Amino acid sequence: MAHITVNGKQIEIDEDGFLVDPADWNEDVAKYFAGVEEVEELSEKHWEIINYLKNYFKQFGVAPMIRKLCKETGVSNKEIYDLFPSGPAKGACKIAGLPKPTGCV
Amino acid sequence: MSMVWTKETDLAAIGLKAVPETEQVEKAILEIDELRQKARALMVMLETCTKCGACKEQCHSYLGTKDFNNFPAARAELFRKVYKRYFTMSGRVLGRFAGAEELDADTIGQWMTYFYQCNECRRCAAFCPFGIDTAEVTIAARQILTNLGLLPRFFQGIANNMIKTGNNMGLPAPAIIDCVEFLEEEMKDETGLDIKIPLNKERADILYIPSSADVFTNTDTMMGVAKMFYAVDADWTIDTSILEAANFGLLFDEKAMQEHNKRLVDAAQRCGAKVVVQGECGHGWRAAKMYTDSLNGPVTFMIKHVLEVADEYLSSGKITLKPDAIQERVTLHDPCNLARAGDVIEQPRRLIKACAPNFVEMTPNREENFCCGGGSGLLMDDIIDIRVKLGKTKADQVVSTQAEFVAMPCSICKAQLPVVFKHWGINVKTGGVMDLVGKSIVLPSNE
Numbered sequence: 001m002a003h004i005t006v007n008g009k010q011i012e013i014d015e016d017g018f019l020v021d022p023a024d025w026n027e028d029v030a031k032y033f034a035g036v037e038e039v040e041e042l043s044e045k046h047w048e049i050i051n052y053l054k055n056y057f058k059q060f061g062v063a064p065m066i067r068k069l070c071k072e073t074g075v076s077n078k079e080i081y082d083l084f085p086s087g088p089a090k091g092a093c094k095i096a097g098l099p100k101p102t103g104c105v
Numbered sequence: 106m107s108m109v110w111t112k113e114t115d116l117a118a119i120g121l122k123a124v125p126e127t128e129q130v131e132k133a134i135l136e137i138d139e140l141r142q143k144a145r146a147l148m149v150m151l152e153t154c155t156k157c158g159a160c161k162e163q164c165h166s167y168l169g170t171k172d173f174n175n176f177p178a179a180r181a182e183l184f185r186k187v188y189k190r191y192f193t194m195s196g197r198v199l200g201r202f203a204g205a206e207e208l209d210a211d212t213i214g215q216w217m218t219y220f221y222q223c224n225e226c227r228r229c230a231a232f233c234p235f236g237i238d239t240a241e242v243t244i245a246a247r248q249i250l251t252n253l254g255l256l257p258r259f260f261q262g263i264a265n266n267m268i269k270t271g272n273n274m275g276l277p278a279p280a281i282i283d284c285v286e287f288l289e290e291e292m293k294d295e296t297g298l299d300i301k302i303p304l305n306k307e308r309a310d311i312l313y314i315p316s317s318a319d320v321f322t323n324t325d326t327m328m329g330v331a332k333m334f335y336a337v338d339a340d341w342t343i344d345t346s347i348l349e350a351a352n353f354g355l356l357f358d359e360k361a362m363q364e365h366n367k368r369l370v371d372a373a374q375r376c377g378a379k380v381v382v383q384g385e386c387g388h389g390w391r392a393a394k395m396y397t398d399s400l401n402g403p404v405t406f407m408i409k410h411v412l413e414v415a416d417e418y419l420s421s422g423k424i425t426l427k428p429d430a431i432q433e434r435v436t437l438h439d440p441c442n443l444a445r446a447g448d449v450i451e452q453p454r455r456l457i458k459a460c461a462p463n464f465v466e467m468t469p470n471r472e473e474n475f476c477c478g479g480g481s482g483l484l485m486d487d488i489i490d491i492r493v494k495l496g497k498t499k500a501d502q503v504v505s506t507q508a509e510f511v512a513m514p515c516s517i518c519k520a521q522l523p524v525v526f527k528h529w530g531i532n533v534k535t536g537g538v539m540d541l542v543g544k545s546i547v548l549p550s551n552e
Binding site for chain 2: 015061063065067071090102104105
């Protein structure tokens with residue numbers, strides 16, 4: 001298990017760099033992950049997507065399907081990759097503190 | 106980066122145990138002893154290789170990595186030399202002179218590396234003059250590693266999700282319902298029709314088993330299937346206890362394979378299905394088609410692939426596809442488990458040609474096709490550098506076709522190939538065959 005330090009606090013991350021304990025998430029952690037995932041600055045649109053992911057995960061325990069994420073936040077599939085270069089699963093989900101989606105994805 | 110292995114403390118959750126390092130060699134030898142009594146075909150293969158080298162230029166793993174141990178005969182040798190040392194007369198007596206070697210920690214380490222650089226694609230078997238199936242050696246070696254507590258963390262996560270939710274992604278039932286409702290709304294917006302994706306019907310003729318990725322990333326595949334069943338007014342259902350075609354147990358643990366398959370059998374019996382239809386998935390097809398009877402049989406239902414079913418509907422006129430619906434230049438990537446001893450070869454071609462006039466075959470194709478490089482579950486980000494090498498031969502094939510769309514009816518291929526193509530700078534769209542069916546199918550009200 002690895003750790004990152006955000007605001008002087010040690011936070012556990014898994015081998016893919018995803019947050020282990022969702023309770024450790026805060027906006028500064030998000031900003032830290034954004035840096036790792038090549039997102040220079042988190043715009044309003046970024047936050048809209050991050051909040052959508054967090055709420056969906058809170059309700060359903062998993063990340064939302066990508067098509068639904070795009071529709072509900074008003075972005076196209078291409079725009080998601082412009083905003084999060086590593087993509088909705090590896091980029092946006094990581095920044096939002098969700099676990100990494102697994103399986104044949 | 107290299108493969109990340111499951112932590113000892115995470116093994117119990119999926120019914121496995123770590124064998125202490127000092128005891129691993131002894132345990133592995135016992136495992137081989139058991140195998141040689143149960144798996145006689147495998148033993149014949151181990152004893153038959155003449156090192157003719159025919160497999161070398163036929164294996165994309167060797168071609169992509171140029172690592173000698175990825176040459177199929179050499180890969181099998183990692184296992185064969187140990188088998189010979191302990192279980193053959195010449196091996197015991199002549200040792201190295203008979204190509205036999207003792208098992209040690211280094212060799213176990215090599216097993217962990219090289220049996221996880223084999224995609225179990227069986228292309229070597231198609232070209233071997235003796236029909237030696239290296240994939241069977243890989244499967245056996247991985248099972249032994251699993252029994253020692255050595256398996257990739259990626260598989261532990263999937264196995265854990267499978268136990269908890271009945272699908273590899275770990276989607277709980279409320280999430281599945283939410284996904285399905287969303288897709289139904291999407292189809293209504295698109296067609297004006299109330300096309301449903303039935304869940305957990307008490308009674309249905311057809312039990313459909315999608316890949317869980319079909320309600321997460323590959324939603325065009327799911328909607329294509331729903332439209333098809335709507336067009337023929339099929340009595341079908343999905344069962345949320347088995348929203349997973351991909352039987353990963355086939356890739357590392359027979360017990361997990363049996364448990365996954367049992368969910369399939371139970372669900373089919375619960376709804377009284379006459380046919381179980383497997384969605385666009387390669388390994389799931391092989392596991393369900395070839396192993397159901399021996400794992401959990403006998404069963405009274407038929408097992409068919411969604412492309413078999415779609416092809417039957419097409420040729421009998423039950424569905425019609427608009428012949429010029431897909432204008433792009435389309436090629437087909439034959440998933441290994443469909444084209445090599447899977448009997449789903451001509452069906453995807455007929456379906457594509459019925460709606461895409463600009464279809465071009467890649468070379469080679471059908472049972473001689475090259476693997477995508479993600480086969481046998483090699484989708485871990487930990488080994489991305491290996492994966493893109495494994496996919497290089499496929500990338501070259503696609504470039505030669507100058508295709509704009511590559512149809513690939515398997516979730517692993519759909520996950521692996523976009524990554525491979527991006528790495529090698531190939532700009533091409535990808536998706537399933539049912540995606541194309543969904544885009545071109547003539548639906549009752551818009552005839």
